[in-house]
Amino acid sequence: MSAENQLTDFTDRPWLDPDARPFITLQGISKSFGSFKAVDNIDLDIYRGELFVLLGGSGCGKTTLLRMLAGFETPTAGTLSIDGADMSSTAPYERPVNMMFQSYALFPHMTVEKNVAYGLKRDGVKKAEIKQRVDEMLQMVELQDFRKRKPDQLSGGQRQRVALARALIKRPKVLLLDEPLGALDKRLREQTQFELMNLQDKLGTTFIVVTHDQEEAMTLAxxxxxxxxxxxxxxGTPAEIYETPATRFIAGFIGSANMFDGSVEQQRGNLVSVRLNTGDLVISVEHDEPIANGTAVTVAVRPEKIRVSKQQPEPGTDNVMRGSVKEMAYLGRNSTLRVAIEGGQVLEVNSQNRYRARDGQHEFDWDDQVTVSFPPASAVLLTA
Amino acid sequence: MKGKRSTFLITCLCFGFAFLYIPIFLLILYSFNYSKLLPVWGGFSTRWYVTVFQSEDVWDATLLSLKIALMNATVATLLGTMAGLMLVRFARFRGKTLFTGMISAPLVMPEVITGLSLLLLFITLQQITGWPGNRGVTTITIAHITFSMAYVAIIIQSRLINSDLSLEEAALDLGAKPFRVLFDITLPLLAPGMVAGWLLAFTLSLDDLVIASFVSGPGSTTLPMLIYSRVRLGLKPDINALATILIVTVAIGVLLAGWILLRQHQRKLKAEQLASQ
Known part of the structure; x- marks a missing residue:
């Protein structure tokens, strides 16, 4: 994609378009439980057709925010609108929003068919139309043969699909998903992730997903x-958050990152030299904004962006450090090394296993003397 | 411990069961005694059963007891379910803890006190409003409802606390108004608890002697009251026969309930098997 195109084509990235009208708007939304602030003054615009992921650890307020969108919690302050209509005090049963619950919340006394039909029945849709739409929906989630079963006669993956069908049958403007894949095992989860994305693509419904699983967030969002x-x-987009984290917290929360604490020695063009607090090391980092000398900063580098080698690097290589392998975990496709560098800091480094390891001989092993290096463009300078 | 069981434990078990069941066994045995004198064995006979079935008093008392138990169980289940629902599902309100404590008070209140206080209430009411004109079925039923409702409320409460709130939220989310959710989701899921509560209220009412004695009037004798008054006049073998009939009825009921539970359990196992295929 050319640079010019990137500036004008907003179809996949409506949040960059200054003229786009947000579909869901949160303004100053807060929710307190007693003196505990679960959600604190949040502003957010979500655009039509997005698959927006709220990511965070337990107790961070993501589920409370989702429940406010569904209408199960009333915000203590702020306003919330969906498709231009104010929803702040609308009851859950009157919102154009449906939710898929973490526990799936399938009605145990109803068959799959009745569960899926429930929303339409409450809306007073005609019997023939209900039947036709339920058939279509069950076809889509491939559960036609299970229509007469009760939820406790289904496997975890099947229950998840019933919950999804039930939440989608009313063709909501927004679908809220609370840890949609949390109860599935790893293989099924990966498969379902892609099914969910395909479905969202096909229907064009706006999805808001809550998860604590960063890998899931990266794949879906x-x-x-x-x-x-x-x-x-x-x-931000998954790539923005991974490649240009705004703070140390983000860098450490999403994936893993090696953090070097130091202070700015000088800035020349977009290259900043940082003197580290430990050891006699100066590393250079690309950074576009001007930054004053002496500012305390952190340099974050992802493990897979560090090169590790037993050979001396070619002269002129940037940010070379000597160290020894303290730990090694062989993961098949790659290995994770912990390398202690001069000054005592331990770095996490990923090394691709490009050659077959035989007789237990790995490319790197405990106590090997190695050099690690990374180009200035691979590191991020963080001031917060 | 494998193989050789402790003699001490077996002895304990035997004593325990003997303590529980010898009196009942004796009662059943003596109901088949021909002799009119209780401690004298005069040979096997069913003559006392014939006497019981021919006694109009016994029939009247049994029907009265059943009538009261049925009404009591139904009303107590309704009221108890409402109270239980409110205690669990309503947001916090002023005095909720006090109310929760108070609903279980009838469970620990001595029956004599409950009976006496209800009697006083009925007398006062009669003086002020002229109702109830005379004490009988109505007053006994009301008295039974007051205490058995508490049991139902507690059963419902415990079922609700363990139930998944997100089921009701899911129904709301799908467009059902709160009242609709109650009938579509909450009550069907509570049904087993309500059945258990109904059965408990029914047996509590059938069982009660003390409270009924306080609030009953002339001409309204329940079955427990009848048995008690007859025994006071001297033990007669026909009472043994009546008691045996009651025991057999209860035993059949317990076995039936156990069989239904077992079937449910088996069906559930089968369902799980089906799901894992």
Whole structure:
């Protein structure tokens, strides 16, 4: 995609378009339980057709925010609108929103068919139409043969699909999903992730997903909001959040990162030299904004962006450090090494296993003397 | 411990069961005694059963007891379910803890006190409003409802606390108004608890002697009251026969309930098997 195109084509990235009208708007939303602030003054715009992920640890307020969107909690302050209509005090049964619960919340006394039909029945849709739409929906989630079963006669994956069908049958403007894949095992989860994405693509419904699983968030999301203690720490595309984390917290929360603490020695163009607090080391980092000398900063580098080698690097290589392998975990596709560098800091480094290891001989092993290096463009300078 | 069981434990078991069941066994045995004198064995006979079935008093008392138990169980289940629902599902309100404590008070209140206080209430009411004109079925039923309702409320409460709130939220989310949710989701899921509560209220009412004695009037004798008054006049073998009939009825009921539970359990196991295929 050319640079010019990137500036004008907003179809996949409506949040960059200054003229786009947000579909869901939260303004100054807060929710307190007694003196505890679960959600603290949040502003957010979500656009039509997005698959927006709220990511955070337990107790960060992500579920409370989702429940406010569904209408199960009333915000203590702030306003909330969906498709231009104010929803702040609308009851859950009157919102154009449906939710898929973490526990799936399938009605145990109803068959699959009745569970899926429930929403339409409450809306007073005609019997023939209900039947036809339920058939279509069951076909879509491939549960036609299970229509007469009760929820306790289904496996975990089947229950998940019933819950999804039930939440989608009313064709909501927004679908809320609370840890949609949490109860599935790893293989099924990966498979279902892609099914969910395909479905969202096909229907064009706006999805808002709550999860604590960062890998899930990275796979699913058009945009992620990282939440902590009731506020958003960063909102952006998965790549933005991974490659240019805004703070140390984000860098450490999403994936793993090696952090070097130091202070700015000088800035030349977009290259900043940082003198580390430990050891006699100066590393250079790309950074576009001007930064004053002496500012305390952190340099974050992802493990897979560090090169590790037993050979001396070619002269002129940036950010070379010598160290020894303290720990090694062989993961098949790659290995994770912990390398202690001069000054005592231990770095996490990923090394691709490009050659077959035989007779237990790995490319790197305990106590090997190695050099690690990374180009200035691979590191991020963080001031917060 | 494998193989050789402790003699001490077996002895304990035997004593325990003997303590529980010898009196009942004796009672059943003597109901088949021909002799009119209780401690004298005069040979096997069913003559006392014939006497019981021919006694109009016994029939009247049994029907009265059943009538009261049925009404009591139904009303107590309704009221108790409402109270239980409110205690669990309503948001916190002023005095909720006090109310929760108070609903279980009738469980620990001595029956004599409950009976006496209800009697006083009925007398006062009669003086002020002229109702109830005379004490009988109505007053006994009301008295039974007051205490058995508490049992139902507690059963419902415990079922609700363990139930998944998100089921009701899911129904709301799908467009059902709160009242609709109650009938579509909450009550069907509570049904087993309500059945258990109904059965408990029914047996509590059939069983009660003390409270009924306080609030009953002339001409309204329940079965327990009848048995008690007859025994006071001297033990007669026909009472043994009546008691045996009651025991057999209860035993059949317990076995039936156990069989239904077992079937449910088996069906559930089968369902799980089906799901894992």
């Amino acid at each position: 058009t945009r992620i909001a990282v939440m902590d203690q009731g506020v958003f720490r960063q909102v």
